[in-house]
Amino acid sequence: MERMMEKEITIYDLAKILALSPATVSRALNDHPAINVKTKALIAEKAAELGYRSNTFASHLRTRKTNTLGVIVPRLNSNFMSTVLAGMEEVANNFGYNLLISQSLESELKERANAKTMFDSRVDGLLVSVAYDTDSIDHFVTFINRNIPVLFFDRIMDHPRCGAVIIDNEQAGYDATRHLLDQGCRRIIHVTGDLRRNVYADRMNGFKRALAGQNLPQDNRFIISTDLSQEAGRQIAAQIDQMAEKPDGLFIANDLCAAICMQVLKEKGYAIPDDIAIVGFNNDPVSQVVSPQLTTVFYPGYQMGKTAMTTMIGQLNGTKLIDHSEPIILRSELIIRRSSIRFENL
Amino acid sequence: MERMMEKEITIYDLAKILALSPATVSRALNDHPAINVKTKALIAEKAAELGYRSNTFASHLRTRKTNTLGVIVPRLNSNFMSTVLAGMEEVANNFGYNLLISQSLESELKERANAKTMFDSRVDGLLVSVAYDTDSIDHFVTFINRNIPVLFFDRIMDHPRCGAVIIDNEQAGYDATRHLLDQGCRRIIHVTGDLRRNVYADRMNGFKRALAGQNLPQDNRFIISTDLSQEAGRQIAAQIDQMAEKPDGLFIANDLCAAICMQVLKEKGYAIPDDIAIVGFNNDPVSQVVSPQLTTVFYPGYQMGKTAMTTMIGQLNGTKLIDHSEPIILRSELIIRRSSIRFENL
DNA sequence: TATTGTATTGTAACCGATTGCATTAACTTG
DNA sequence: CAAGTTAATGCAATCGGTTACAATACAATA
Numbered sequence: 001m002e003r004m005m006e007k008e009i010t011i012y013d014l015a016k017i018l019a020l021s022p023a024t025v026s027r028a029l030n031d032h033p034a035i036n037v038k039t040k041a042l043i044a045e046k047a048a049e050l051g052y053r054s055n056t057f058a059s060h061l062r063t064r065k066t067n068t069l070g071v072i073v074p075r076l077n078s079n080f081m082s083t084v085l086a087g088m089e090e091v092a093n094n095f096g097y098n099l100l101i102s103q104s105l106e107s108e109l110k111e112r113a114n115a116k117t118m119f120d121s122r123v124d125g126l127l128v129s130v131a132y133d134t135d136s137i138d139h140f141v142t143f144i145n146r147n148i149p150v151l152f153f154d155r156i157m158d159h160p161r162c163g164a165v166i167i168d169n170e171q172a173g174y175d176a177t178r179h180l181l182d183q184g185c186r187r188i189i190h191v192t193g194d195l196r197r198n199v200y201a202d203r204m205n206g207f208k209r210a211l212a213g214q215n216l217p218q219d220n221r222f223i224i225s226t227d228l229s230q231e232a233g234r235q236i237a238a239q240i241d242q243m244a245e246k247p248d249g250l251f252i253a254n255d256l257c258a259a260i261c262m263q264v265l266k267e268k269g270y271a272i273p274d275d276i277a278i279v280g281f282n283n284d285p286v287s288q289v290v291s292p293q294l295t296t297v298f299y300p301g302y303q304m305g306k307t308a309m310t311t312m313i314g315q316l317n318g319t320k321l322i323d324h325s326e327p328i329i330l331r332s333e334l335i336i337r338r339s340s341i342r343f344e345n346l
Numbered sequence: 347m348e349r350m351m352e353k354e355i356t357i358y359d360l361a362k363i364l365a366l367s368p369a370t371v372s373r374a375l376n377d378h379p380a381i382n383v384k385t386k387a388l389i390a391e392k393a394a395e396l397g398y399r400s401n402t403f404a405s406h407l408r409t410r411k412t413n414t415l416g417v418i419v420p421r422l423n424s425n426f427m428s429t430v431l432a433g434m435e436e437v438a439n440n441f442g443y444n445l446l447i448s449q450s451l452e453s454e455l456k457e458r459a460n461a462k463t464m465f466d467s468r469v470d471g472l473l474v475s476v477a478y479d480t481d482s483i484d485h486f487v488t489f490i491n492r493n494i495p496v497l498f499f500d501r502i503m504d505h506p507r508c509g510a511v512i513i514d515n516e517q518a519g520y521d522a523t524r525h526l527l528d529q530g531c532r533r534i535i536h537v538t539g540d541l542r543r544n545v546y547a548d549r550m551n552g553f554k555r556a557l558a559g560q561n562l563p564q565d566n567r568f569i570i571s572t573d574l575s576q577e578a579g580r581q582i583a584a585q586i587d588q589m590a591e592k593p594d595g596l597f598i599a600n601d602l603c604a605a606i607c608m609q610v611l612k613e614k615g616y617a618i619p620d621d622i623a624i625v626g627f628n629n630d631p632v633s634q635v636v637s638p639q640l641t642t643v644f645y646p647g648y649q650m651g652k653t654a655m656t657t658m659i660g661q662l663n664g665t666k667l668i669d670h671s672e673p674i675i676l677r678s679e680l681i682i683r684r685s686s687i688r689f690e691n692l
Numbered sequence: 693t694a695t696t697g698t699a700t701t702g703t704a705a706c707c708g709a710t711t712g713c714a715t716t717a718a719c720t721t722g
Numbered sequence: 723c724a725a726g727t728t729a730a731t732g733c734a735a736t737c738g739g740t741t742a743c744a745a746t747a748c749a750a751t752a
Contacts, residue, residue: 010708021732026709036730053466057412058708061403061737077428082449085422089448093459098467101447102435103428113439120399121444230631259635266637285576286632289605291612356738367702372739382700404738407707 009052018046029054060122068098069312070118070126074106074155079284080301081129084153087305088127095313097124106132106227115139119148125312129154132194132227149315153308155197156327163315164327165308169199172297173206175334176251176279179295181214183277183342185249191236191261192253193228200225203253203281228253233260240276241268249277249340255284255296262290262339277340292338300330355398364392375400406468414444415658416464416472420452420501425630426647427475430499433651434473441659443470452478452573461485465494471658475500478540478573495661499654501543502673509661510673511654515545518643519552521680522597522625525641527560529623529688531595537582537607538599539574546571549599549627574599579606586622587614595623595686601630601642608636608685623686638684646676 011025018025020039028035028043046052060066069092073081085101092099100123104111111131118126119142126143128150137157140150144161156164180188190207193200204223211218224239226232233256240246252258258280262272270276272292280287280296287294307328357371364371366385374381374389392398406412415438419427431447438445446469450457457477464472465488472489474496483503486496490507502510526534536553539546550569557564570585572578579602586592598604604626608618616622618638626633626642633640653674 011710012708022709023711023733024731026711027731030710034730039730055407055708056467057403057407058737059710061401061407061708061739062710064737066403075428076422076431077425079423082421082423082428086449086451093463098446098463099448100444102445103432105432117439117444121402230634256631256635263635263637285602286635288576289602289609289632289636291609291637354738358738368739369703369741370701372741373701376740380700385700401738404707405740407709407738408740410707 008055009047009050010055011052014043014046014050014052017050018042066122066124067096068100068121068123069309070115070121070123071099071101072104072111072114072118072126072128073101074104074129074131076101076103078282080154080282080299083301084129084305084308087302087307088309089305091306091309091313097313104131104134108134108136112139115142119143123148125149125151125316127151127153127308127312128157130157130197131155132197135196149312151308151312151315153304155199161324163311163324165304165311165330166198166327167299167304167330167332169202170206170209172281172332172334173203173251174210175206176203176281176295176297177207177210178213179334179336180249180251180277180279180340181210181216183249183273183340185247185277186216187222187245187247188249188251189222189224189236189240189247190251190253191224191226191228191232191257193225195225200253207251222247226257228257230256230260233257234264237261237264237268240265247276249279251279253281255280255282255287255294258294258296259286259290262294273338273340273342277342279334279340283335287335287337290339295337295340296335298333298335300332303330354401355393355396356401357398360389360392360396360398363396364388412468412470413442414446414467414469415655416461416467416469417445417447418450418457418460418464418472418474418476419447420450420475420477422447422449424628426628426645429647430475430651430654433648433653434655435651437652437655437659443659450477450480454480454482458485461488465489469494471495471497471662473497473499473654473658474503476503476543477501478543481542495658497654497658497661499650501545507670509657509670511650511657511676512544512673513645513650513676513678515548516552516555518627518678518680519549519597520556521552522549522627522641522643523553523556524559525680525682526595526597526623526625526686527556527562529595529619529686531593531623532562533568533591533593534595534597535568535570535582535586535593536597536599537570537572537574537578537603539571541571546599553597568593572603574603576602576606579603580610583607583610583614586611593622595625597625599627601626601628601633601640604640604642605632605636608640619684619686619688623688625680625686629681633681633683636685641683641686642681644679644681646678649676 011022014025015022025043028040076082089099100118100121102114104114108131111134125148137159143150151163153165156166190204192204195201208218258278262278266272272278280294283296283298287296357368360371361368371389374386422428435445446464446467448460450460454477457480471494483505489496497509499511502512536550538550541547554564598607604624608624611622612618618624626640629642629644633642
């Protein structure tokens with residue numbers, strides 16, 4: 001019933017069958033205005049009937065466009081990232097673009113390797129959220145020099161010819177800290193990631209601004225830079241337990257890390273939020289299953305993916321003039337839950 | 347300093363510069379044995395010097411191979427899936443394959459669309475974990491008919507010409523249930539997913555076998571099929587709270603769902619594990635941050651990704667003869683934590 | 693020395709779609 | 723009716739590697 005090996009139909013086959021030239025067939029399939037409407041219909045019909053598929057390689061070879069976009073993310077396994085990717089996919093799909101996705105696993109080395117692969121695959125554009133330890137931007141400049149647009153999202157790098165889509169991390173950091181202050185916290189520790197990354201640097205700046213607003217002292221020992229892993233969460237808790245003067249508030253730039261830290265603190269006998277109030281970041285599902293539920297910052301992942309992809313494709317089509325001097329900033333929002341509510345004055 | 351638009355070097359350029367034929371250059375770059383070692387070195391050096399990159403489209407057009415593999419997963423945002431993908435990526439990278447990744451978002455419709463995209467992109471092979479509601483296998487048969495290998499992992503479909511990589515879900519389900527029984531549970535509810543999916547059907551069968559082993563009655567009302575979402579977790583908890591005769595054990599085929607369910611039960615005043623012992627599935631990070639920590643089944647995601655990819659590439663290279671009559675089965679393991687320990691007899 | 697073998701390189705025809713530049717037919721217009 | 727338009731289609735080169743089939747040179751063998 002099913003043929004074992006169906007032969008691939010080309011425009012030459014169609015041309016021969018319909019007694020036309022390959023050129024006409026090609027133009028018809030691309031809806032070229034010079035081709036007669038009836039001819040187009042005829043060709044389209046036959047193509048459908050025989051299951052014709054355009055050979056993208058021949059096409060790409062000739063046109064020098066691949067209709068493929070590269071996406072490099074630190075990790076796929078975060079709720080945030082996969083939500084971003086879902087948003088990107090939706091838009092890319094609508095515009096007929098494919099996605100080549102890879103993860104750097106937070107290593108600049110792997111990020112470079114991924115970028116090279118993308119480059120060799122001749123992606124039409126690149127969307128990147130950089131790794132923890134990325135210092136150099138060389139591997140992206142390669143693209144820019146060849147006029148392949150590069151767009152950063154979330155974790156961005158500064159380059160005059162690259163766009164960026166972010167949230168206002170400074171404001172989010174400020175809001176989170178301000179909330180803790182409003183709950184009466186006066187000794188707040190901020191646990192953050194690598195400060196070379198804008199997301200962490202900005203949140204920290206927001207943190208500092210909030211403290212400054214209350215004329216509170218800025219103690220650098222209260223800013224702890226970690227890799228925000230689960231293990232880091234454990235260590236922070238242990239470290240706090242050892243401190244002579246304990247903090248009364250914690251602002252941790254990652255939900256999972258915060259959740260683990262909270263758990264260990266609870267085991268050690270600290271009352272959350274009464275002894276220590278905690279705020280996380282990202283609105284990861286874990287924030288809802290820990291007890292008490294974790295106050296956090298909602299991050300519009302899906303929207304970010306859609307926006308980034310729309311911007312990229314707009315730039316590729318030339319339909320949208322991109323102003324790279326300013327990043328696109330999306331709204332985030334503080335979600336207040338039990339882990340930080342000390343006064344029931346909602 | 348940086349040129350605006352570097353011209354792309356081709357083998358013809360290299361050939362002209364070195365006074366050789368393009369054929370020789372091509373062979374040299376592919377390490378063809380007929381080419382003199384010195385010539386190869388010469389060409390390789392010049393190629394590196396000028397920054398030559400092979401044009402994959404020309405190559406693919408000629409060889410009819412794309413060196414790209416498609417991966418379709420239900421969702422990217424689970425710890426399990428992204429771990430699998432990391433494993434796949436590692437192997438694929440080593441063998442010079444690219445990955446085209448997309449998510450079906452648990453919908454057969456989107457899965458079909460994704461498959462079509464992959465097909466049109468002419469992937470050399472396809473790795474799939476099917477969506478919740480996938481009934482038909484047509485969209486994969488398309489590949490098989492064109493001799494493009496299809497390999498299922500985790501959520502598999504049955505087809506004589508497709509390989510499969512799974513864990514022994516039946517055994518895992520048995521072990522989980524047996525553990526609950528050993529803890530003294532006698533009225534165990536099993537919350538599972540769509541029973542068309544092997545992973546859920548098999549776990550359920552393991553569940554039933556364990557009950558049968560203790561001569562316990564098989565009550566179908568104690569098997570609840572849901573979408574295993576967070577919302578489902580809430581509903582299950584509500585449902586249990588309404589039951590006249592409460593269960594004393596819960597085996598839920600997903601950690602996040604189990605975590606939420608446990609949380610709501612706790613809120614309603616049930617003691618975990620004393621009133622109700624709970625076992626989840628997947629060893630998701632959430633299983634460690636809930637309290638009590640959740641007993642679960644460790645799923646070797648990374649290994650699964652590596653194994654699946656290795657199998658696929660082996661088949662493509664013809665280096666490995668694949669026996670599709672039997673799936674490849676990886677080891678899983680029950681991880682016992684507080685949510686189910688009633689007797690301190692470890 | 694003539695012959696055969698071996699190592700190395702070259703020639704040229706692909707792969708399939710695209711597109712600048714004709715070409716042809718049909719239609720206007722003066 | 724001749725000249726000029728317009729519409730529709732065809733020709734052939736091109737994109738850059740790959741590879742079957744020579745061709746060449748030189749050494750080994752008879």
